[in-house]
Amino acid sequence: MYSQSMYQLGSKRSVIRETFEYGRKRKAEIGADKVFDFSLGNPSVRPPEIVNKLLKEIIDEMEPTALHGYTSAPGDPATRQAVCDSLNRRFKAGLTPDFIYMTCGAAASLSCCISALCCKGDEFIALAPYFAEYKVFTEAAGGKFRVAMPDPDTFQIDIKNLRKEICKKTKAVILNSPNNPAGVVYSEKTIKKVCKLLKDRSEKYGHPIYLIADEPYREIVFDKTKVPFLINYYDNTLVCYSYSKSLSLPGERIGYVAVSPKAEDAKGLYAAVMGAGRALGYVCAPSLFQKLVARLPEVTSDISVYKKNRDILLGGLESFGYICVPPQGAFYLFVKALEPDAYAFCEKAKKYELLLVPGDDFGCPGYVRIAYCVSTAQIENSLPAFKKLIEEYKNDRS
Amino acid sequence: MYSQSMYQLGSKRSVIRETFEYGRKRKAEIGADKVFDFSLGNPSVRPPEIVNKLLKEIIDEMEPTALHGYTSAPGDPATRQAVCDSLNRRFKAGLTPDFIYMTCGAAASLSCCISALCCKGDEFIALAPYFAEYKVFTEAAGGKFRVAMPDPDTFQIDIKNLRKEICKKTKAVILNSPNNPAGVVYSEKTIKKVCKLLKDRSEKYGHPIYLIADEPYREIVFDKTKVPFLINYYDNTLVCYSYSKSLSLPGERIGYVAVSPKAEDAKGLYAAVMGAGRALGYVCAPSLFQKLVARLPEVTSDISVYKKNRDILLGGLESFGYICVPPQGAFYLFVKALEPDAYAFCEKAKKYELLLVPGDDFGCPGYVRIAYCVSTAQIENSLPAFKKLIEEYKNDRS
Numbered sequence: 001m002y003s004q005s006m007y008q009l010g011s012k013r014s015v016i017r018e019t020f021e022y023g024r025k026r027k028a029e030i031g032a033d034k035v036f037d038f039s040l041g042n043p044s045v046r047p048p049e050i051v052n053k054l055l056k057e058i059i060d061e062m063e064p065t066a067l068h069g070y071t072s073a074p075g076d077p078a079t080r081q082a083v084c085d086s087l088n089r090r091f092k093a094g095l096t097p098d099f100i101y102m103t104c105g106a107a108a109s110l111s112c113c114i115s116a117l118c119c120k121g122d123e124f125i126a127l128a129p130y131f132a133e134y135k136v137f138t139e140a141a142g143g144k145f146r147v148a149m150p151d152p153d154t155f156q157i158d159i160k161n162l163r164k165e166i167c168k169k170t171k172a173v174i175l176n177s178p179n180n181p182a183g184v185v186y187s188e189k190t191i192k193k194v195c196k197l198l199k200d201r202s203e204k205y206g207h208p209i210y211l212i213a214d215e216p217y218r219e220i221v222f223d224k225t226k227v228p229f230l231i232n233y234y235d236n237t238l239v240c241y242s243y244s245k246s247l248s249l250p251g252e253r254i255g256y257v258a259v260s261p262k263a264e265d266a267k268g269l270y271a272a273v274m275g276a277g278r279a280l281g282y283v284c285a286p287s288l289f290q291k292l293v294a295r296l297p298e299v300t301s302d303i304s305v306y307k308k309n310r311d312i313l314l315g316g317l318e319s320f321g322y323i324c325v326p327p328q329g330a331f332y333l334f335v336k337a338l339e340p341d342a343y344a345f346c347e348k349a350k351k352y353e354l355l356l357v358p359g360d361d362f363g364c365p366g367y368v369r370i371a372y373c374v375s376t377a378q379i380e381n382s383l384p385a386f387k388k389l390i391e392e393y394k395n396d397r398s
Numbered sequence: 399m400y401s402q403s404m405y406q407l408g409s410k411r412s413v414i415r416e417t418f419e420y421g422r423k424r425k426a427e428i429g430a431d432k433v434f435d436f437s438l439g440n441p442s443v444r445p446p447e448i449v450n451k452l453l454k455e456i457i458d459e460m461e462p463t464a465l466h467g468y469t470s471a472p473g474d475p476a477t478r479q480a481v482c483d484s485l486n487r488r489f490k491a492g493l494t495p496d497f498i499y500m501t502c503g504a505a506a507s508l509s510c511c512i513s514a515l516c517c518k519g520d521e522f523i524a525l526a527p528y529f530a531e532y533k534v535f536t537e538a539a540g541g542k543f544r545v546a547m548p549d550p551d552t553f554q555i556d557i558k559n560l561r562k563e564i565c566k567k568t569k570a571v572i573l574n575s576p577n578n579p580a581g582v583v584y585s586e587k588t589i590k591k592v593c594k595l596l597k598d599r600s601e602k603y604g605h606p607i608y609l610i611a612d613e614p615y616r617e618i619v620f621d622k623t624k625v626p627f628l629i630n631y632y633d634n635t636l637v638c639y640s641y642s643k644s645l646s647l648p649g650e651r652i653g654y655v656a657v658s659p660k661a662e663d664a665k666g667l668y669a670a671v672m673g674a675g676r677a678l679g680y681v682c683a684p685s686l687f688q689k690l691v692a693r694l695p696e697v698t699s700d701i702s703v704y705k706k707n708r709d710i711l712l713g714g715l716e717s718f719g720y721i722c723v724p725p726q727g728a729f730y731l732f733v734k735a736l737e738p739d740a741y742a743f744c745e746k747a748k749k750y751e752l753l754l755v756p757g758d759d760f761g762c763p764g765y766v767r768i769a770y771c772v773s774t775a776q777i778e779n780s781l782p783a784f785k786k787l788i789e790e791y792k793n794d795r796s
Contacts, residue, residue, distance in 0.1 A: 001605060001663065002670040006514045010673025011666070046462045055686075056454050064444045068647045104502055104651070104680070111679025115538075116404045133676075140513075140677035207399060249466045251685025253502070253651075264399065268409070272400040275408025278531075279538035281509025282502070286684045287649025288453075 009136060016040065016357050019346075023355045030353070036382035037355045038370040041180065041331070043248040045301040045373070051247060051292065058291050067291065071284045074274055075102025075256070079294040083256055086297035091229035099261050101273050102285040104253040106216045106242035108277075111137045113212050113238045113257055114172070115276035116269070118143040122171035124212075127157050128363035129182050129334065131214065134174050143171065147363050155182040155325050155334065155364075159193050166201050172210035173198060177227060178217040181362045181369035182334040183310075183327020185221060188228050195234040208236040208264050216242040216255070219300045221329035222307045235262040238273070243293055245331075248301045254289040306331045309372040309379050316383040320390050331373040334359065338393040342368050348392070352385035407534060414438065414755050417744075421753045428751070434780035435753045436768040439578065439729070441646040443699040443771070449645060449690065456689050465689065469682045472672055473500025473654070477692040481654055484695035489627035497659050499671050500683040502651040504614045504640035506675075509535045511610050511636045511655060512570070513674035514667070516541040520569035522610075525555050526761035527580050527732065529612065532572050541569065545761050553580040553723050553732065553762075557591050564599050570608035571596060575625060576615040579760045579767035580732040581708075581725020583619060586626050593632040606634040606662050614640040614653070617698045619727035620705045633660040636671070641691055643729075646699045652687040704729045707770040707777050714781040718788050729771040732757065736791040740766050746790070750783035 013021070016039055023037035058067065074080065080097035087093045103109045110133070114124060118141040125146045126134045138145040148162040162173070175194070177186040186194075198209045213230040218241065221227060230237045242255030259270045284290075310327055317324055323336040335356075337345035342358035342365055349356050349368075359367030372379060411419070414437055421435035456465065472478065478495035485491045501507045508531070512522060516539040523544045524532045536543040546560040560571070573592070575584040584592075596607045611628040616639065619625060628635045640653030657668045682688075708725055715722055721734040733754075735743035740756035740763055747754050747766075757765030770777060 002515050002667050003513070003517055003674070006670040006673035006677060007666055008673065009676050010514075010669035010671065040468075042463075042467050044463060047466055051466075052457050052462060055457055059450050059453055064450060065440075065442060065646060068445055068449075068649050069440050070438075070648045104684075107679040107681045109679075115401070116408075117400050119401055136677055137679060248463060250468045251466050251682055251688075253681065253684050268405055269400050271408035272404040273408065275404035275406065276401070278407050279404060279534055280678045281505040281507075281535060283505045283651065284649055286502075286651050286687070288686075289684070290649075 014132065015361055019355050019357055026353065033381070035353045035355065036378060036385060038372065038374065039355045039357055041371050041373060042250060043245055043301065043331075043373050044375055045248055045305045047248040048299050048301055050296060050299060051249070054292055054295055055288065058288065062291070068287055071102075071287050071290055073278065073284055075100065075285055076287070076290045076294065079290045082294040082297050083258070087258060090298070091232060093229060093231050093258070094261055095258060096261065099259045099266065099270055101257040101259070101270065101277065102290055103255045103257060103277070104282060104285055105244055105255040106214060106240050107133060108253070108282060109240035109242065109255050109257045110134070110212065110214060111140070111280060112273050112276040112282070113240060114138055114143065115141045115280060116272035117171050117210055119171070121169055123167070123169045124171060125162070125165045125173045126363070127162065127173070127175055129155065129179065129359060129367070130174065130363050131176060131180050132361045144169070149363070155179070155184045157186060157190050157194060159197060162194065163197060166197070166209065168205045170201070170209050172212050174212045174214060175230070176214040178221055178329025180217065180330055181332045181359065182325050183330045183332045184325060185225050185227055185328040188226070191228045191230065191233055198234060202236070211237045213237060213239045215239055216245045217330040219246040220303055220306060220331060222310060223328065225328040227329070231258065231260040231262070235260055236264060246300045249289070252286065252289045254285055254293055305376065306373065309374070309376055312376065312379050313370065313372050317386055320387050322386070322390060331371060333370040333372055334367050335370060337366055337368050338390060340366055342366055349389055352389050354382060354385050354389060412530065413759055417753050417755055424751065431779070433751045433753065434776055434783060436770065436772065437753045437755055439769050439771060440648060441643055441699065441729070441771050442773055443646055443703045445646040446697050446699055448694060448697060449647070452690055452693055453686065456686065460689070466685055469685050469688055471676065471682055473498065473683055474685070474688045474692065477688040480692040480695050481656075485656060488696070489630060491627060491629050491656070492659055493656060494659065497657045497664065497668055499655040499657070499668065499675065500688055501653050501655060501675070502680060502683055503642055503653045504612060504638050505531060506651070506680060507638035507640065507653050507655045508532070508610065508612060509538070509678060510671050510674040510680070511638060512536055512541065513539045513678060514670035515569050515608055517569070519567055521565070521567040522570050522572060523560070523563045523568060524572045524761070525560065525574070527553065527577065527757060527765070528572065528761050529574060529578050530759045542567070547761070553577070553582045555584060555588050555592060557595060560592065561595060564595070564607065566603045568599070568607050570610050572610045572612060573628070574612040576619055576727025578615065578728055579730045579757065580723050581728045581730045582723060583623050583625055583726040586624070589626045589628065589631055596632060600634070609635045611635060611637045613637055614643045615728040617644040618701055618704060618729060620708065621726065623726040625727070629656065629658040629660075633658055634662060644698045647687070650684060650687045652683055652691055703774065704771065707772070707774055710774065710777050711768065711770050715784055718785050720784070720788060729769060731768040731770055732765050733768060735764055735766050736788060738764055740764055747787055750787050752780060752783050752787060
């Protein structure tokens with residue numbers, strides 16, 4: 001009959017989705033303001049006002065068949081030029097539009113890159129904690145998925161662990177910074193070490209080990225943290241980007257892949273990414289939103305809300321005694337569960353209407369993810385619940 | 399290095415694309431009105447005016463994070479309900495929203511269905527002439543692609559040929575009506591024969607052979623031709639639909655899969671389709687356009703333009719002596735090349751600035767496709783060129 005592996009993927013709800021659905025039901029029972037749902041990475045900050053204004057302007061100005069018609073498969077030329085100009089202006093990336101491939105968001109970008117790279121027997125290494133879909137995309141492309149565990153204190157990359165995972169079969173390392181779920185930004189020092197290791201091993205094995213940079217949170221950083229632009233550090237890099245988080249447009253599915261022009265046989269690599277897009281059923285990225293992002297490549301939603309949320313949440317939780325990974329970016333806080341089993345901890349948190357997600361799905365058991373892309377009021381109102389939760393654990397121990 | 403099969407897919411331009419690019423260059427040289435480009439299936443008829451009006455209304459009315467946020471993976475509940483209601487109203491399809499999966503257009507629908515069904519060793523049969531990407535999607539999913547040739551006079555399905563291709567390994571038959579590139583609509587009589595054959599063979603082999611109905615041209619039919627709704631004729635059916643052609647929105651990537659509720663283990667089959675979407679990197683169909691189609695499930699562009707184009711083109715070409723397949727739907731005319739090699743014929747047509755596409759890529763050598771989704775003026779102005787072309791062949795022969 002049908003494919004059992006696809007059935008499993010479609011029928012097994014992720015813990016995130018399950019928690020979210022539980023939250024919906026619970027809100028209907030006791031009122032939305034009484035449930036502290038931190039399960040989903042759905043931006044709460046509105047898209048910048050200019051988004052809707054520009055959408056309407058574009059609709060009014062453009063000839064309708066040109067506006068809504070197919071763009072070329074890699075994307076509208078003006079959009080690719082705008083993306084390229086922005087990356088060059090910000091990072092001196094040395095890109096040309098020929099290395100920009102517009103996609104239906106970061107998931108599509110990742111899926112196309114992994115399919116473009118994967119040959120029989122290849123392995124892909126994710127740096128934990130990692131976005132669970134990396135495993136899905138890798139296995140769908142026929143690759144083997146491996147995980148390198150992080151430094152358990154900082155959640156930065158542990159080079160020693162990464163070194164152990166790399167072998168002759170390694171095709172690529174997937175790196176996500178600012179990180180979902182830990183909120184850390186990998187430092188330039190760490191990045192340099194990773195790149196050195198990959199370069200050495202590429203030479204040793206006689207084939208490139210690629211770096212796939214998953215960067216939907218690039219613009220969501222606090223305290224002037226710098227996010228190194230990996231094309232400038234490592235030649236065989238593919239950058240996967242999405243406007244979902246920066247412009248609060250996750251439902252509209254618009255992003256891109258930028259292939260480093262310095263990659264080995266960069267043009268061939270780019271063609272393989274395009275070919276993978278074709279094979280997976282992607283025709284072009286949504287046309288209206290291609291036109292939109294061409295006009296505002298460097299605008300973002302109001303990031304200061306996420307910083308404010310982080311400060312209140314981190315300050316509150318640490319003052320109660322929680323052990324947190326201080327986030328420098330994205331909108332997630334990774335917190336040590338108060339018992340070894342994060343699932344059990346999340347169940348207990350539900351008693352206080354706190355909906356958290358166990359770190360197990362991100363490759364880091366014993367931790368939970370708090371998605372703080374919610375209203376600041378929800379953060380403030382949830383603090384007493386977090387306090388009661390830790391007190392229950394303290395009382396149990398005494 | 400990267401995958402050679404993906405590289406091939408990304409670097410080998412399709413003949414359609416190449417012809418289109420040639421046309422662009424040629425138009426720059428001698429003027430757009432002098433080049434008769436019939437290469438692309440890009441609708442020339444504007445989207446109905448209500449499309450842009452509704453888009454602006456939705457943008458003004460909806461809360462922005464709800465409008466542009468993630469919808470649930472299978473699609474916005476209101477959209478799925480509207481699609482389902484429309485199908486039930488028109489075809490008494492007995493569907494519920496639980497069997498509607500919103501997608502990024504027909505290519506995504508097909509790719510998800512084929513991936514959902516494909517197990518190791520499976521074969522998929524396309525009915526020639528067929529859309530070339532069926533082969534790409536099938537092979538990307540790990541399946542083997544087979545072709546059943548049509549009745550050479552009518553381009554209807556030749557049951558004898560289909561019977562020969564079916565074997566124990568057959569997982570599905572892909573059926574496209576109204577047909578690209580032949581413009582034929584498979585008659586109810588033909589459909590019933592196909593369904594009977596598939597039912598018999600499913601029983602014989604002890605596993606379902608699925609019917610994948612690729613239906614982006616469903617609404618584009620002339621002379622009151624009826625397009626049988628396959629869910630009503632065969633239980634193990636998956637319908638792949640797109641609004642690209644009916645609403646002239648091909649760049650916006652919006653469509654759906656409808657799984658027959660009467661399919662064997664229909665819920666499991668639907669879950670497999672969803673799982674395939676997830677594995678291929680689809681997250682949700684573009685949110686704004688989901689909201690749009692929910693509000694106009696039965697509106698179409700002005701189809702009468704395509705009928706007018708067909709009548710002028712078919713009348714003209716037949717009067718000159720061309721042998722044409724009379725199209726009952728879609729916006730393609732399939733014409734017998736004036737020499738056995740359709741590529742050579744297309745090259746000769748270029749002398750008269752006529753840009754046609756050889757039938758070889760659609761599995762039918764010796765024919766060419768004329769996409770008449772162009773301005774009526776282009777059709778009228780091109781007729782003298784078609785006349786000169788056939789006269790050249792007549793003169794060569796005498």
